Every structure is written in C-alpha cells, then in structure tokens.
Amino acid sequence: MLVEHPDETTGLEIASGLRFAGYAVGICPGPHGHGRCPLTGPAGCAPAHDADLVICSLGYEHEAAREVLRELRTRYPDKTLVVETPHDMDESLRELLDGCHQLPAPASPEQIVTAVRSLSGHVAEAGSPDA
Amino acid sequence: MSQKRAHLMRSPFHSEREAFRFLMVLIVAVLAVVLAAALGPGWLALLVLGLMFGAVALRWAQLRMRKVRGLELPVKMAPPHVGPATERRVLVVANDTLGEDALLGEVERLASVPDTRVLLLAPALISSASRVTGAVDKLLDQTRVRLGTALDRVGHAPVVAGEVSAAGPLQAIEDAFATFSPDEVVVSTRWDDAAGGLQPQLGSLVRERFAVPVRHLVFESGSAAREPDRDTEAAYRHGVGEAAARRFGLRALAGAGIAAAVLMSMVALVHSSERQEARAASQVAAERAAAEPPVATQVSLSVVPEYKRGPEGEKHDAFTVTEFTVRVGHPQKLRIDNTDTVPHSITAPAAGVNIVVMPGVHTYALIVKRTGTFLWFCTFVCDEWAMQHPGYMSGYITAS
Numbered sequence: 261m262l263v264e265h266p267d268e269t270t271g272l273e274i275a276s277g278l279r280f281a282g283y284a285v286g287i288c289p290g291p292h293g294h295g296r297c298p299l300t301g302p303a304g305c306a307p308a309h310d311a312d313l314v315i316c317s318l319g320y321e322h323e324a325a326r327e328v329l330r331e332l333r334t335r336y337p338d339k340t341l342v343v344e345t346p347h348d349m350d351e352s353l354r355e356l357l358d359g360c361h362q363l364p365a366p367a368s369p370e371q372i373v374t375a376v377r378s379l380s381g382h383v384a385e386a387g388s389p390d391a
Numbered sequence: 392m393s394q395k396r397a398h399l400m401r402s403p404f405h406s407e408r409e410a411f412r413f414l415m416v417l418i419v420a421v422l423a424v425v426l427a428a429a430l431g432p433g434w435l436a437l438l439v440l441g442l443m444f445g446a447v448a449l450r451w452a453q454l455r456m457r458k459v460r461g462l463e464l465p466v467k468m469a470p471p472h473v474g475p476a477t478e479r480r481v482l483v484v485a486n487d488t489l490g491e492d493a494l495l496g497e498v499e500r501l502a503s504v505p506d507t508r509v510l511l512l513a514p515a516l517i518s519s520a521s522r523v524t525g526a527v528d529k530l531l532d533q534t535r536v537r538l539g540t541a542l543d544r545v546g547h548a549p550v551v552a553g554e555v556s557a558a559g560p561l562q563a564i565e566d567a568f569a570t571f572s573p574d575e576v577v578v579s580t581r582w583d584d585a586a587g588g589l590q591p592q593l594g595s596l597v598r599e600r601f602a603v604p605v606r607h608l609v610f611e612s613g614s615a616a617r618e619p620d621r622d623t624e625a626a627y628r629h630g631v632g633e634a635a636a637r638r639f640g641l642r643a644l645a646g647a648g649i650a651a652a653v654l655m656s657m658v659a660l661v662h663s664s665e666r667q668e669a670r671a672a673s674q675v676a677a678e679r680a681a682a683e684p685p686v687a688t689q690v691s692l693s694v695v696p697e698y699k700r701g702p703e704g705e706k707h708d709a710f711t712v713t714e715f716t717v718r719v720g721h722p723q724k725l726r727i728d729n730t731d732t733v734p735h736s737i738t739a740p741a742a743g744v745n746i747v748v749m750p751g752v753h754t755y756a757l758i759v760k761r762t763g764t765f766l767w768f769c770t771f772v773c774d775e776w777a778m779q780h781p782g783y784m785s786g787y788i789t790a791s
Contacts, residue, residue, distance in 0.1 A: 262466075263602075271602075272602065272603070272604055275467075275469060275602045275603070276574065276603070276604075279469060279470075279471050279472040279574070279602075279603075280472045280476055281471075282471045282472070283471055284468070284469065284470050284471050285468070285469055285471075285602050286466050286467060286468045286469075286602060287466065287467045287602045288465075288466045288467075289465070305466070307466045307468070
C-alpha cells in the first residue's frame, strides 16, 4: 500500500492502521514543498509501481497534486486508487477521478483503513494482500 | 473500483515541449559531431563527441546530487505489523548512550507498558578501515559488553531483548525491520558527532526512511534525554546531505578527471597517428619521386626533312627526339627548330596534346594531365611512311 499524504503525522496514523491490518506500507508526502515528484519524471516511482493500492490524499485543489494523480492513472491504469476528494470538484477533477474509489475529505485514518480493507479482496485477486 | 482501461504506451517525457527540446538538442549534438568529422581532423569529432558525453554526464551528476542532498521526495517504507494486534513493538537503537540512566529509564518505562516488546539494537559502529583490516572482534566485544550491562540494569527479560549488529546503523535498523518489524523506533545519540558513537543525523535518516513513528532522544552525559526540535533535525539532515554531496562530488570529479584524461589520450593518439600517416605518405611520395627517372624541364630538338634512313634504305623526315618523359601536370619546355618550310605537329589525342610546330625555332609547353604512355604523331601531311613509324614523325610521351 502506498499512502500519499502531505501531513506526516496523519500519514503515519494511516500507515499504522494499515500495518496492523497486515499490509506493508509506504508513505509519500507528495510534491508540496518537497521537490519534484519522481512519478512525473522519466525515472518513475518504484513504490507507486510496486504498490497494489494507492491512497491519494494530496489535496487536489493544487495542480501539482493533480499532476501526480494524472500520472498514476496514465502509468498504472489498472491500479486501485483510493482518493480523498474535496466537496466541490470541478469537471476536470471529476473526469480524472472517474473509476477511482472516492472518500469525501476529510477522511479519518480509520475510514481510510476500512475502505482499504473492503477493497483488499479485489486487490488480492491481482497480487499479494500484504504488498 | 477502477475500471479496466487499455494499456497506454507511456512516453518518458513530461510534455511535448520537453520531447521537442530533447529532439532539438539531439539534432544539434549529432550535427556538431558530423560537422566536426566532415570539416575537421579525426580527433576534432572525437573531442566534440567527448564534450557531448561530458555534458550528459554533468546533467546526470546534477540530478544525482539532488538525490544525494535529499531534495527528491522521500518515500518511507515499513513491513506489516507482526504478532498479536494488541502487541506493540519498540526498537531502541543505541550504542555510546547505552550507559545513560535516562535512556535505561525510558526503556524500563516502555517495557512496563502491557503488551509491549522492546528490542535494544546496538550497531557495533565498525569503520571501513576496521572492516578492511579485519579488526572487528574488539569492537563487537565492546558493544556486547555495553549491551549486556544495559540489559542487566533494565531487567524485564524476555520483554526487553538485545541484539548487536556488525552492519552499519541504517542497515542494522533495516535488518531489524525485517526480523522484528517494530511499530516505533527510538534513536539515542549524543548532541554532537562523537567518535565511536552513533551520529546525531541518524534520527532524521531513520525518520526519512521508515513509515513508523520515530523518536530521537539526545543525551548530554548524565542528564535527561531531550528531543531535538525540527530545525536541529533539519540541520542534522542538511549536514548528512552536504557530506554525501561532497563525497559524491569528489568521486564525480575524480571520475571526470579520469574520463578527461582518457579522452585527451585518445585525441592525442588519433592526432599523432594522423600526423604519422601524413608524414609516412609524404615520405612515400618523396621516395617514389626519387625512384622515378629524372625529368628534364627543357628539351631541344629539331624537325629535319629526310633526316633518317628507313629500313628500306630511303631517307625520311624525322624529329631528332621522339621519346618524351614528363611529370603529370608539370609543363616541359620543348625548344623545337623546325627546319622544314611547312608546319608539323606533336599530336597525342589520348594525352590531350596537340602542339603545332611552326617553321623556325620556337619554344612550346608540353603538358600531360594523366599518367600513361601515349603515341603521338604528326598530323600535317608530310612523309607518309614517317608519320606512321615511331622514331620518325611519330613517337611516345610517357607521363608519371
């Protein structure tokens, strides 16, 4: 599982919940003030590539975050995405999120873990449940 | 759930603009190499190619430096929790601070929390020099003694366990994640980078790498533990990044120096072999010229009616010289005294020669533009037999 969350503490809470649910996790803070996201570069992102499911909570009012989401959808069209979505979505974001599992923001770590657990049956069909 | 979509061919470029820019740079680079190869000596193309590779290497080093300095996005990783859901595992990493009362008090406090297991990990801090010389046993023994004393003082076995690692601190922690799968990590260091102790930068490096809560406890000898604030942690991390960048920079510089030396050697080799080839070619040409028969720059001859007897015994018109030897492209002066009352000629169509020899004494230039031996003859009607027989009003021009 890859958790994309800009807040370190919340990211760790989500990761902790997922770890106790039996999943290996990675946490990425996203592009806000942390330099360039490798996913949008030629090298790509190994954790995103290896993850069976990606939890995206980067705040999609920012273009940089949308760029990451766009890359994820383009590079890994079959990857399961759980996206924390804002209430007022514009048309382009709605289009971008088509087919993703959406959670209205702000979602608590428990809600996210529950959503992942409910989706993990699907994920297990494609790969190992703990990756 | 995500819908099934067709797999797309993914371009490695971020945008069309970037792809276009790459294409332009590639075209300019290829053009520069081709031009250098076409217009300059061989070594120039090699030099331009070397500069191109140098530019690519520089860009790679720049990107690598960014990564080394920690400017790339850090992704923290952690394996799943191991053991019952109620159990909490804490990894405490320490070496030189294992004797601190405050640290041992913290370990005791952790161990006294129900369903908690603590692993005291003590990396032996073996330097590269010690690894090379094999002097690792003493350091391992020292660490074992330090850890044993700490475990004795804490008690709480088997809740608190200990482990000594011969690997570097980060590698040892990574190994502990694979075997112990901690839910929290406590890193214990001094404030300053002390010899034989864990570096204070370790806290931020562990926090950057592992997806579990990390606490960094810093000790002054004999005092209570403190956690450095964000700025101090950032300064520690910056220090690590800068040191790593310096090491990488030095290595890159050494690599660039070696590459430049190899390139310059290749250029010098090509340059010297070209000069040798040119010298050898001019030497061969000089030797060939020396081996060839000498060529006169001026020949004097006459055209005389009834000059020579033919095999049948009758006298025939003739040039006094009928064999000419010339250098290709070099004019040979012919001073001809035509004693006849009519013009004659030295005509060799294959050699592009047609000299009309007027009565009287005149000087003409004989120029041949290709090598070979060419038959010449007189085209003016005179002695018909002599016109058809070399040695009379006909002969040969040899050009070399």
